[in-house]
Amino acid sequence: MLQFITHHNDRFDYLTGTQAVLEGGCRWVQLRMKGATDEEVLRTGRDVAVCCRACGATFILDDRVALVGLLGADGVHLGKNDMPVAEARRILGPGRIIGATANTFDDIARAAADGADYIGLGPFRFTRTKSNLSPILGLEGYRTILDRCRREGITLPVVAIGGITAADIADLCATGIGGIALSGALLSAGSPAQETRTILELINKNQH
Numbered sequence: 001m002l003q004f005i006t007h008h009n010d011r012f013d014y015l016t017g018t019q020a021v022l023e024g025g026c027r028w029v030q031l032r033m034k035g036a037t038d039e040e041v042l043r044t045g046r047d048v049a050v051c052c053r054a055c056g057a058t059f060i061l062d063d064r065v066a067l068v069g070l071l072g073a074d075g076v077h078l079g080k081n082d083m084p085v086a087e088a089r090r091i092l093g094p095g096r097i098i099g100a101t102a103n104t105f106d107d108i109a110r111a112a113a114d115g116a117d118y119i120g121l122g123p124f125r126f127t128r129t130k131s132n133l134s135p136i137l138g139l140e141g142y143r144t145i146l147d148r149c150r151r152e153g154i155t156l157p158v159v160a161i162g163g164i165t166a167a168d169i170a171d172l173c174a175t176g177i178g179g180i181a182l183s184g185a186l187l188s189a190g191s192p193a194q195e196t197r198t199i200l201e202l203i204n205k206n207q208h
Contacts, residue, residue, distance in 0.1 A: 001179030002200055003028040003120075003159055005062075006048070009187050015047050017187050022055045024196025030077050030099075030181075032062035045071040060099065065091055075099070077120065080107070080134070085114035099159075103134035105148045112154050120181060121145065123162025124172070128184070136162070142175040150176070166199055173206035 004021045006014045006029065018029055031048050033041050041064055049071050052059035061073045063082045068075065075097025078085055085100050092098065099118045100111035108119050123136055137145070146158060157178030164172065165185050172180065180203055189195035 001028060001157070001159070002026050002196070002203055003030060003161075003179055003181040004186060004196075005030045005032050005161070005181055005183040007032070007183040007187055009184075012187050012192070014044050015051070017192065018048050019051055020192035021186050021196045022051055022057055024186075024193035025200050026186075026196050027055065027057040028060070028179075029057055030060040030062055031073075032077075032183075034062075038064065038067060041067060042070060045073070049073065058097070060097060068092060068096060075117070077101070078116075081132075085111050085116045089115040102158075103137070105145045108145065108149060108154060108156070108158070109152070112156050116156060118157040118159060118178070120161045121158050121177075122160060122181075124160055124168065125163035127163035133162075139171055139175065142172065142177065146176045166195075166202060169199065169202040170206045173203065179203070 004026045006018055008014055008017060029052050031045055049059050058074045061068055061076050063079060065076050065083050065088050076088060077099040078088060079101045085098055088098050097117045099120055100116040101120045102108045102111060111119060123133055125136055142160060159179040159181050160172050160177045161181035164180055164182060169180060186192045186195050
């Protein structure tokens with residue numbers, strides 16, 4: 001699975017970047033607009049939601065639990081400093097997807113117990129698209145954490161995130177991750193749509 005975390009640069013805003021990766025076949029978009037007002041998120045989110053629905057893509061909001069219903073989003077992704085997973089589950093009920101950011105096995109175990117549906121585990125390496133970065137995991141960190149998840153019977157899909165490029169995908173898939181999340185790597189490519197296709201092929205080829 002490939003998750004696109006929205007970003008913007010000189011060539012793409014949140015909407016046009018999303019359109020490009022959807023064109024390339026990505027079917028999971030997380031609208032992440034740190035620092036924006038709720039009104040700005042709603043305005044952009046309405047357009048992104050339309051694009052996702054037209055493609056049959058899953059549409060996730062970053063952090064803004066209160067806006068999920070207003071935008072008809074499929075769910076929310078919660079960072080370590082956002083609303084607790086258990087509280088979001090009480091508000092959203094069983095029908096919405098809740099993802100949780102993790103940096104350690106203990107983070108994953110807590111999120112699983114609280115009702116998360118998937119984990120964003122990272123960062124893999126340094127990334128400029130995120131401030132207040134947690135300790136970098138590298139390949140060995142993923143191996144260690146995923147091995148422990150298997151031993152302890154935690155079966156939530158774990159998505160790798162943080163500075164990942166196409167060259168990392170085979171090694172990351174070998175650790176047993178359930179997906180890859182990308183942001184800048186897609187939008188900084190010459191053709192984000194073509195880069196999305198390439199990444200999807202690599203994930204499909206290497207995932208066990």
